[in-house]
Amino acid sequence: MKVAIVSDSNSGITQAEAKELGIKVVPMPFTIDGEEYFEDINLTQEGFYEKLLGDAVVSTSQPSIGFVMSLWDELLKEYDQVVYIPMSSGLSESCASALRAAEIDYKGKVFVVNNQRISVTQRQSVMDALELANKGYTGQEIHDILMKVKMHSDIYIMVDTLKYLRKGGRITPAAAAVGNLLKIKPVLRIFGEKLDKYRMMNRTLENAKRILLDAAKNSIEGFLKDIDGRTDNVHISVAYSGTNRSVAEEFVEIIKKEFNVTSVVCDPLSLSVSCHIGDGALAIAISKALPEEL
Numbered sequence: 001m002k003v004a005i006v007s008d009s010n011s012g013i014t015q016a017e018a019k020e021l022g023i024k025v026v027p028m029p030f031t032i033d034g035e036e037y038f039e040d041i042n043l044t045q046e047g048f049y050e051k052l053l054g055d056a057v058v059s060t061s062q063p064s065i066g067f068v069m070s071l072w073d074e075l076l077k078e079y080d081q082v083v084y085i086p087m088s089s090g091l092s093e094s095c096a097s098a099l100r101a102a103e104i105d106y107k108g109k110v111f112v113v114n115n116q117r118i119s120v121t122q123r124q125s126v127m128d129a130l131e132l133a134n135k136g137y138t139g140q141e142i143h144d145i146l147m148k149v150k151m152h153s154d155i156y157i158m159v160d161t162l163k164y165l166r167k168g169g170r171i172t173p174a175a176a177a178v179g180n181l182l183k184i185k186p187v188l189r190i191f192g193e194k195l196d197k198y199r200m201m202n203r204t205l206e207n208a209k210r211i212l213l214d215a216a217k218n219s220i221e222g223f224l225k226d227i228d229g230r231t232d233n234v235h236i237s238v239a240y241s242g243t244n245r246s247v248a249e250e251f252v253e254i255i256k257k258e259f260n261v262t263s264v265v266c267d268p269l270s271l272s273v274s275c276h277i278g279d280g281a282l283a284i285a286i287s288k289a290l291p292e293e294l
Helices: 015-021 045-053 065-075 094-105 119-134 139-148 163-167 173-181 205-228 246-259 271-277
Strands: 003-008 024-026 029-032 035-038 058-060 081-085 110-112 153-158 187-191 194-199 234-240 265-268 282-288
Touching: 003 065, 003 119, 015 024, 024 065, 045 058, 045 271, 058 271, 065 081, 065 094, 081 119, 081 139, 094 110, 110 139, 119 139, 119 153, 119 234, 119 265, 119 282, 153 205, 187 205, 205 234, 205 246, 205 282, 234 246, 246 265, 246 282
Parallel strands: 003 024, 003 081, 081 110, 234 265
Antiparallel strands: 029 035, 029 058, 153 187, 153 282, 187 194, 234 282
16 A cells, blocks of 8 residues: 655645655645745745735635645555645644545545644654555554544744734734733744643743743643653654744754753744744744554
């Protein structure tokens, strides 16, 4: 059974990386000042932030289901089955559209994983799926395993500016004005399909890093440990928004020492998330490794 793995660019996997991994990545569309762009096709990270910080009108969209289905059709000429891992259904309608299409026209051929992840935790799902496919698991089996472990991850994000939370209606203009005056850098959490407030009163980057580290430790020692009694089988990742990678790389080194790990993935945050939180964000993500018996 040959199984193709497909995701979208919300995973942070670039087209070049996808080619190296032997997978496919659907580019996410954006509308900027009335024009349509596609992530990593005709919209680079640098180009996105140049427009976002230049006060262009930026909005997210979802891939055309026709485009997604045409990709499935092309892959099914070479593969027996397809596993599609889109961004969280709680953050986009694209997953629901794919689920409907797979159920109606691709039953037994395409398996859509609605595991409610985005950015680096979505990326980890893709890597897990690829590992399972290489071990000979079927599309149905990969789907079922990923769905079983879908809540075994967490993301905490420090937001550098309140401007975009205000634009998106997540905080009031008055709260944003006061927060900007006090230089508040709130910490948000993505768990499952929700982007929620975690710790709003925070005023410095160093303090934010401490909050992020402690929050990740609490998750590892808490609900992730409850799964199997272990804390040594967790993938830790760093994500950031903007084009300045240096703060994220410094944070990686802190994490390596604090958690006694040698490998920490460091990727830009999904542009779909960045569109709502702006430039300068810093995040830590944790994902439980697949059970060893698999």
